[in-house]
Amino acid sequence: MIRTVFAAASAAAIVLGVGAAIAQQDVIKQRKDLMKANGDQAKIAAAMAKGEKPFDLAAAHKIFATFEDAAAKMPNLYPANSKSEEGSPVADKFSPTEKVWTDMADFKKRFAKFGNDAKKANATVKDLASFKAAIGAIGKNDCGGCHHDYRHENKS
Numbered sequence: 001m002i003r004t005v006f007a008a009a010s011a012a013a014i015v016l017g018v019g020a021a022i023a024q025q026d027v028i029k030q031r032k033d034l035m036k037a038n039g040d041q042a043k044i045a046a047a048m049a050k051g052e053k054p055f056d057l058a059a060a061h062k063i064f065a066t067f068e069d070a071a072a073k074m075p076n077l078y079p080a081n082s083k084s085e086e087g088s089p090v091a092d093k094f095s096p097t098e099k100v101w102t103d104m105a106d107f108k109k110r111f112a113k114f115g116n117d118a119k120k121a122n123a124t125v126k127d128l129a130s131f132k133a134a135i136g137a138i139g140k141n142d143c144g145g146c147h148h149d150y151r152h153e154n155k156s
């Protein structure tokens with residue numbers, strides 16, 4: 001009887017362990033996918049700002065909406081068991097720095113600011129001049145500022 005309980009308990013532990021590993025890879029993939037989407041939209045934004053692509057208000061709205069969506073979802077994608085991306089099938093040259101977990105309150109505050117800035121831009125941008133000003137500020141203060149402190153570029 002005791003042995004059966006024991007066997008059942010360790011089977012449950014194995015199942016839970018595997019579940020945790022899958023969940024960890026899942027959040028890493030989710031946060032990277034959201035950031036890659038930001039990166040794709042930022043490329044379109046840069047092309048419009050430089051005049052390589054004509055200014056398009058619908059495209060501008062999509063850019064800011066993508067940023068807002070990422071800002072809303074990202075803060076929940078850094079559980080303690082997702083610190084190391086080593087061995088993850090989705091690991092690439094970018095990974096979060098340890099500061100994400102030692103300064104989580106500030107990290108989350110940056111996402112809140114990023115979301116607010118994107119929302120405000122989405123509501124106010126009307127033309128190329130206002131678009132350039134908004135995207136320039138977001139790129140420097142939000143994307144650039146956060147990456148400086150919280151994104152590690154692995155040198156491998």
Ligand code: HEC
Nearest residue numbers: 032035038039042094095096110111114142143146150151
């Ligand atoms: C509050 C913090 C924060 C903000 C704001 C932020 N990022 Fe990131 N970004 C990160 C972190 C941390 C990573 C590392 C990936 C991870 O956490 O797994 C990252 C990774 C990336 C990557 C690499 C994704 C990959 O793995 O290939 C791109 C591209 C990127 N960000 C673009 C942007 C752009 C563009 C903006 C602004 C429009 C932005 N990010 C705003 C924190 C931020």
